[in-house]
Amino acid sequence: MKKTVAVLHGDGVGQEVTEAAVKVLQSVGRRFDHTFEVKKGLIGGIAIDETGDPLPKETIDVCEKSDAVLLGAVGGPKWDQNPSELRPEKGLLGIRKHFGLFANLRPVKAVKGMSEASPLKDHLSKDVDMMIVRELTGGLYFGEPKRKTHNGAVDSLTYSREEIERIVEQGFELARLRKGKVTSVDKANVLETSKLWREVVEEKKAHYPDVEVEHLLVDAAAMKLITQPASFDVVVTENLFGDILSDEASVLTGSLGMLPSASIRSDGFGLYEPVHGSAPDIAGMNIANPSAAILSVAMMLKYSFGMETEASAVETAVYSVFDDGYCTTDVQKSGHRVLTTSAFADKVIEE
Amino acid sequence: MKKTVAVLHGDGVGQEVTEAAVKVLQSVGRRFDHTFEVKKGLIGGIAIDETGDPLPKETIDVCEKSDAVLLGAVGGPKWDQNPSELRPEKGLLGIRKHFGLFANLRPVKAVKGMSEASPLKDHLSKDVDMMIVRELTGGLYFGEPKRKTHNGAVDSLTYSREEIERIVEQGFELARLRKGKVTSVDKANVLETSKLWREVVEEKKAHYPDVEVEHLLVDAAAMKLITQPASFDVVVTENLFGDILSDEASVLTGSLGMLPSASIRSDGFGLYEPVHGSAPDIAGMNIANPSAAILSVAMMLKYSFGMETEASAVETAVYSVFDDGYCTTDVQKSGHRVLTTSAFADKVIEE
Numbered sequence: 001m002k003k004t005v006a007v008l009h010g011d012g013v014g015q016e017v018t019e020a021a022v023k024v025l026q027s028v029g030r031r032f033d034h035t036f037e038v039k040k041g042l043i044g045g046i047a048i049d050e051t052g053d054p055l056p057k058e059t060i061d062v063c064e065k066s067d068a069v070l071l072g073a074v075g076g077p078k079w080d081q082n083p084s085e086l087r088p089e090k091g092l093l094g095i096r097k098h099f100g101l102f103a104n105l106r107p108v109k110a111v112k113g114m115s116e117a118s119p120l121k122d123h124l125s126k127d128v129d130m131m132i133v134r135e136l137t138g139g140l141y142f143g144e145p146k147r148k149t150h151n152g153a154v155d156s157l158t159y160s161r162e163e164i165e166r167i168v169e170q171g172f173e174l175a176r177l178r179k180g181k182v183t184s185v186d187k188a189n190v191l192e193t194s195k196l197w198r199e200v201v202e203e204k205k206a207h208y209p210d211v212e213v214e215h216l217l218v219d220a221a222a223m224k225l226i227t228q229p230a231s232f233d234v235v236v237t238e239n240l241f242g243d244i245l246s247d248e249a250s251v252l253t254g255s256l257g258m259l260p261s262a263s264i265r266s267d268g269f270g271l272y273e274p275v276h277g278s279a280p281d282i283a284g285m286n287i288a289n290p291s292a293a294i295l296s297v298a299m300m301l302k303y304s305f306g307m308e309t310e311a312s313a314v315e316t317a318v319y320s321v322f323d324d325g326y327c328t329t330d331v332q333k334s335g336h337r338v339l340t341t342s343a344f345a346d347k348v349i350e351e
Numbered sequence: 352m353k354k355t356v357a358v359l360h361g362d363g364v365g366q367e368v369t370e371a372a373v374k375v376l377q378s379v380g381r382r383f384d385h386t387f388e389v390k391k392g393l394i395g396g397i398a399i400d401e402t403g404d405p406l407p408k409e410t411i412d413v414c415e416k417s418d419a420v421l422l423g424a425v426g427g428p429k430w431d432q433n434p435s436e437l438r439p440e441k442g443l444l445g446i447r448k449h450f451g452l453f454a455n456l457r458p459v460k461a462v463k464g465m466s467e468a469s470p471l472k473d474h475l476s477k478d479v480d481m482m483i484v485r486e487l488t489g490g491l492y493f494g495e496p497k498r499k500t501h502n503g504a505v506d507s508l509t510y511s512r513e514e515i516e517r518i519v520e521q522g523f524e525l526a527r528l529r530k531g532k533v534t535s536v537d538k539a540n541v542l543e544t545s546k547l548w549r550e551v552v553e554e555k556k557a558h559y560p561d562v563e564v565e566h567l568l569v570d571a572a573a574m575k576l577i578t579q580p581a582s583f584d585v586v587v588t589e590n591l592f593g594d595i596l597s598d599e600a601s602v603l604t605g606s607l608g609m610l611p612s613a614s615i616r617s618d619g620f621g622l623y624e625p626v627h628g629s630a631p632d633i634a635g636m637n638i639a640n641p642s643a644a645i646l647s648v649a650m651m652l653k654y655s656f657g658m659e660t661e662a663s664a665v666e667t668a669v670y671s672v673f674d675d676g677y678c679t680t681d682v683q684k685s686g687h688r689v690l691t692t693s694a695f696a697d698k699v700i701e702e
């Protein structure tokens with residue numbers, strides 16, 4: 001197959017981890033006889049510096065002509081004081097909205113041998129394997145009215161039935177391919193949008209008799225993620241709850257530096273990026289752990305290109321490198337050899 | 352002093368833990384020469400059953416004639432399928448709004464010798480001592496428009512500058528009496544209300560040069576609560592973020608059954624209640640841990656009646672009972688003698 005991938009390195013360690021991930025992507029091409037054409041674009045702080053726009057028109061054009069987008073990370077102290085229209089994250093919000101990437105998939109999985117790095121006691125963290133499915137283009141992020149005066153401000157949490165239906169379906173479909181359980185998170189005892197959300201989940205449930213459904217209030221979910229993290233399979237929720245809960249979940253296993261994410265729509269087009277940020281403190285040092293970016297490539301192969309075998313090969317290779325006694329600076333283990341960003345990618349390719 | 356306390360037992364274990372707490376309150380009266388007149392009222396499920404209203408007019412009258420309110424817990428499976436106007440929690444939301452109880456104080460403190468019960472590794476949980484200050488009468492809970500049709504729904508996140516100012520001040524005042532640090536939590540990179548919130552915090556900061564201020568985005572806060580829980584002192588945030596984060600924080604130390612809360616306004620009037628729920632599975636068995644209800648009485652003594660000495664005496668007594676080798680069914684320890692709800696209260700009184 002021939003696929004075009006837009007690569008937006010972004011800021012900080014986004015540069016080096018994306019480079020590493022592209023190397024792995026190209027090696028998958030050679031190994032499995034695909035052609036991946038890579039086209040670069042600017043986003044985030046670097047785009048502000050070079051074009052005055054966190055999401056320049058040329059970047060949108062590049063992405064539109066591609067089959068998927070690989071993104072590094074955006075942001076850094078340099079742009080923290082910018083007015084809101086000139087902030088790196090506007091690029092991220094803009095690209096999600098422009099391309100209608102309504103489903104954010106965030107897997108969180110305990111990595112064998114890494115429970116030391118987890119804040120949780122071992123027996124709680126060791127079997128964690130969940131996928132948070134977050135609605136990404138609706139809710140408080142984009143609802144109108146949204147404005148601020150000196151004396152007050154308002155944001156609007158709006159959802160149409162269709163917006164809820166498509167993300168809930170996504171959750172059910174994914175659960176079917178995993179452990180067969182959906183936890184729907186809302187605040188139905190207080191919010192009208194949550195009552196509609198719960199109604200939709202109850203309706204959809206009928207079409208997925210093989211999937212077990214649990215409803216949790218968002219406050220209860222925030223507790224249960226800590227006290228019983230291994231009880232979750234697929235968690236489906238609205239935009240802001242998903243933002244909070246997926247970040248909460250991301251630290252449970254101690255493998256934050258290794259978590260990928262996908263932001264997709266129904267036709268297979270998607271944006272793939274590590275969960276970690278731009279880590280300006282270690283940027284340019286070639287020491288960042290590129291696993292999250294590489295695993296994001298695996299998600300791209302799977303969800304955008306339907307290349308399941310290739311995706312598994314990449315995943316397996318990443319975990320094997322750790323099993324073989326290597327590590328990166330963020331997840332050091334005694335007796336393990338620390339690899340640089342690029343050397344890690346080479347090892348993955350070797351595997 | 353003479354004080355009148357409205358006591359609303361509510362549902363499930365609310366009955367027995369509140370009884371225990373009232374016994375302790377009366378013993379404080381005898382010991383320190385105060386008169387506490389107790390007036391009962393109905394709230395929650397039991398109020399629905401007996402009057403058809405989760406917050407009957409008579410209950411509001413009783414509270415209005417009192418100096419503070421002690422509440423047990425509301426809710427249970429019996430009322431879970433009720434339409435939203437006839438749900439126990441409507442009583443809770445109603446009483447907060449009716450009395451303008453805009454500040455919810457939720458202390459979370461590690462209890463010596465109880466780190467076994469914490470989901471976190473010992474070194475993370477042992478020094479936790481924070482107070483979450485949650486705005487309780489604004490934001491998405493009450494903002495208009497708030498409605499649902501078949502095809503869509505909307506909730507409104509509204510805040511006036513004044514609503515933000517008074518809760519932020521509350522946070523600064525409390526920090527001054529504690530470790531001198533305020534963490535303000537918002538989502539200022541996305542929400543207009545959060546931008547206003549951050550502006551107000553920056554303004555107020557000037558009046559509290561002795562207090563250190565940290566701004567955290569809500570997603571980052573959800574992570575840091577787990578990875579560095581002991582780094583927090585006072586956390587101040589809006590209603591829904593506070594709902595989620597305070598519940599998240601409540602499980603960190605393994606002492607959920609022992610956490611009290613206060614919902615107050617500026618003139619000292621307040622409502623005090625355990626953080627735990629009505630626990631219908633163990634209701635009526637006289638085994639529930641009444642510590643949270645008793646510590647809620649301590650908060651009442653301190654925040655509504657200005658009785659600092661009395662409050663400390665109650666707090667110390669509760670912890671001493673555990674130190675003396677007793678426990679309750681929820682926090683059993685080998686070698687410790689399990690006490691019933693009422694026996695625990697008697698021990699506290701003895702101390």
Ligand SMILES: CC(C)[C@H](C(=O)O)[C@@H](O)C(=O)O
Nearest residue numbers: 089090092093243540541570
């Ligand atoms: C940068 C920010 C706007 C963004 C969000 O809130 O969606 C980020 O936290 C994320 O989760 O991707």
Ligand SMILES: CC(C)[C@H](C(=O)O)[C@@H](O)C(=O)O
Nearest residue numbers: 189190219440441443444594
């Ligand atoms: C019962 C519910 C409406 C309530 C809330 O969300 O405020 C509860 O979760 C709480 O925190 O007291």
